[in-house]
Amino acid sequence: MTDRLSPRALRPVAEDIDRRAEQLADGLVARGSFDAVTDLAQDLPVHVITDLIGWPAEGRDQLLDMAAGWFDCSGPACPRTAASVPKVEALMGHLAQVVAEENLVPGGFGWTMLEAHRAGQIPVEGAIGLLAGYVVAAFDTTISALSSAMWLFARHPEQWELLCSETSLVPAAFNEIVRLESPIQVFSRVSTRDVDLGEGVVIPSGARVLHSYGAANRDERHFPAPDRFDIRRNPVDHLAFGYGNHACAGQGLARLEVHAVLNALAARVRRIELADEPVRALNNITRGFRSLPVRVS
Ligand code: HEM
Numbered sequence: 001m002t003d004r005l006s007p008r009a010l011r012p013v014a015e016d017i018d019r020r021a022e023q024l025a026d027g028l029v030a031r032g033s034f035d036a037v038t039d040l041a042q043d044l045p046v047h048v049i050t051d052l053i054g055w056p057a058e059g060r061d062q063l064l065d066m067a068a069g070w071f072d073c074s075g076p077a078c079p080r081t082a083a084s085v086p087k088v089e090a091l092m093g094h095l096a097q098v099v100a101e102e103n104l105v106p107g108g109f110g111w112t113m114l115e116a117h118r119a120g121q122i123p124v125e126g127a128i129g130l131l132a133g134y135v136v137a138a139f140d141t142t143i144s145a146l147s148s149a150m151w152l153f154a155r156h157p158e159q160w161e162l163l164c165s166e167t168s169l170v171p172a173a174f175n176e177i178v179r180l181e182s183p184i185q186v187f188s189r190v191s192t193r194d195v196d197l198g199e200g201v202v203i204p205s206g207a208r209v210l211h212s213y214g215a216a217n218r219d220e221r222h223f224p225a226p227d228r229f230d231i232r233r234n235p236v237d238h239l240a241f242g243y244g245n246h247a248c249a250g251q252g253l254a255r256l257e258v259h260a261v262l263n264a265l266a267a268r269v270r271r272i273e274l275a276d277e278p279v280r281a282l283n284n285i286t287r288g289f290r291s292l293p294v295r296v297s
Helices: 007-031 036-041 043-053 060-073 079-100 109-118 124-138 140-155 157-165 167-181 251-266
Strands: 033-035 186-190 195-198 201-203 208-212 272-274 279-281 288-291 293-296
Touching: 007 033, 007 036, 007 043, 007 251, 033 036, 036 043, 036 140, 036 288, 043 060, 043 109, 043 124, 043 140, 043 251, 060 079, 060 124, 060 140, 079 109, 079 124, 109 124, 124 140, 140 157, 140 167, 140 251, 140 272, 140 288, 157 167, 157 251, 167 251
Parallel strands: none
Antiparallel strands: 033 293, 186 208, 195 201, 272 293, 279 288
């Protein structure tokens, strides 16, 4: 999985991503007003990863909703978690059927999973689980980063002007967006031994520990004035992609997509404004928007 998502493996797709972002930006600028979630943020994450996986053309539309249920499913026992269970069941059933019918385009990431399964390297549930990993991890995370970018720049026009006049700041702006709005707010681990954090705090062995990327990314001991959106800050050591062995495998792809969209917009748009009240997408794990009406000129 990591091989297929490495910067070298992704190099050939970068041009396609840039082209798609430019076409998207042309269409949106011509419209003037649009929803930054459904019309902008969802476009690249959904199309790019389903093309890379080699997903069958039919059934692509339902994937987004099924995948959103996945993150809710990791929450505490509450109505939102319960409501997500049918979506996760539908997603896993759908993936199992695609794998059983070998309904994937040869050469895509999905095909690599099938081949690993056929070669006896992974069991069938491994192939299904890894496919779910691609689909679930790539959607709402990148969609959230893109919609948060539009929200932040609409509220901080001076930062958008700065980006337009200095597009070399695009990678730094991306880091600042995911630091401030951490698309995945929390995950958890189970401790394998007692860990003494000092100051009288010991995490016992076997404890489930909730780690909050969102809180770490606004830790004022590390990021001065943490609530300020400043694209010159370039917080390269933010934790929005996690850390260590299980750090985000798809961060190279996410960067390509968000950089492409910001560059395409910076070349065409002088001003981004909120056209109506944004609506948050409430989720147990992710932070993002359901709807974000904007106007660009
Ligand atoms: C801005 C967008 C994204 C954000 C903020 C994000 C964030 C994260 C975070 C916080 C983790 C967990 C790290 C941990 O457990 O410590 C993770 C894992 C992962 N992400 Fe992403 N992600 C993004 C986009 C993507 C994309 C586009 C893919 C592509 C397929 C992807 C694939 C994965 C995979 C496979 C893992 C699991 C890695 C493992 O457990 O070894 N992510 N991501």
